[in-house]
Structures are given as C-alpha cells and as structure tokens.
Amino acid sequence: MAGKQRGTYDMAFLASVLGRMLLALIFIMAGINKVMNVSATQGYIGEVTTLPSSLALPVGIFELVFGVFLAIGFLTRISSLALFAFTLATIFFFHNELGDQLQLQMALKNLAIAGGLLMVFAYGQARGSVDVWRERDRARRAEIRAARAEGREKGAEEARAAHGDAG
Numbered sequence: 001m002a003g004k005q006r007g008t009y010d011m012a013f014l015a016s017v018l019g020r021m022l023l024a025l026i027f028i029m030a031g032i033n034k035v036m037n038v039s040a041t042q043g044y045i046g047e048v049t050t051l052p053s054s055l056a057l058p059v060g061i062f063e064l065v066f067g068v069f070l071a072i073g074f075l076t077r078i079s080s081l082a083l084f085a086f087t088l089a090t091i092f093f094f095h096n097e098l099g100d101q102l103q104l105q106m107a108l109k110n111l112a113i114a115g116g117l118l119m120v121f122a123y124g125q126a127r128g129s130v131d132v133w134r135e136r137d138r139a140r141r142a143e144i145r146a147a148r149a150e151g152r153e154k155g156a157e158e159a160r161a162a163h164g165d166a167g
Contacts, residue, residue: 016123020070023116027067027083034060049093070120080120087114
C-alpha cells in the first residue's frame, strides 16, 4: 500500500511542477515577444484598447518576470495571483467582444488559464519549488539555533553543578 501511495504522490508532484511550468511558459513567451517587439505591442494596445501604449514594455517585463518566478516556484502564491489578475484584465481589455467567435475563444482560453493559476495558488508550493527550499532552510536554521541554545543551557547547568560540587 505504501508503494502505491508513494507512486501516486510522485505523479501528483510531477504533474504539479510540470503544470506550473507549462502555465509559466505562456507568460514567459508572451513577455519575451512584447519586450523584443515593443513598437508592435504599442500599436496593438493603441488599436484595441484605450490603455496607454506606453504600457507595452512594463507589461512585457511583468509577464517575463512573474512567468519565470512561477516556473521556478519563487513567490509562487504571489506570482500566481498577480498573473491571475493580469489574465482576467486581458479578457476585460482585449477580448471583450464576446459576439466574435475568435474573441470568445480567446476569452475562454484566458479564463481556463486563470483557473489553472488559481490551482497553482491553492497547491503550488510543491517540493520542487524555491519557496519550499527556502522554507526548509529557514526551519533547519531555527532547529540549529534551538539546539545551540539548549546546548549552552545544558553546559551552564553542568558548570554550575561542577562549581557547586567543588565549593
């Protein structure tokens, strides 16, 4: 039974890490595209929305940075929530013509991505993420500090006992 549970856990772990990386890939690639083609992105923003076209580069950097954070599992919950809000905003600003089949499909795709990001928020701090490594290191350092403090206290007690025996 334990082997079966271990295999199920390994599959769930693998699926969570791979799923997080695949979600992140969308944002990394879109961010790179925006950063590499700022003028084209500015033109698209100006044509489709009332947002300032000067947002092209900051949006590209945002997608790239938080996409990488999501892929490596750094600030997983914050990254997934930020990308979740961003993805919903793209539906509102860019894919709001739901009578157009293509825009409806883009909106539904983004809604599915937003759902995946919520799953990452809920379960995303998997064993293979930087967040978990940082937390494990923090816990180990706390254990070491506690052991040192305990050792100093025990040493002080022994010294008091030895001093009391001598005097």
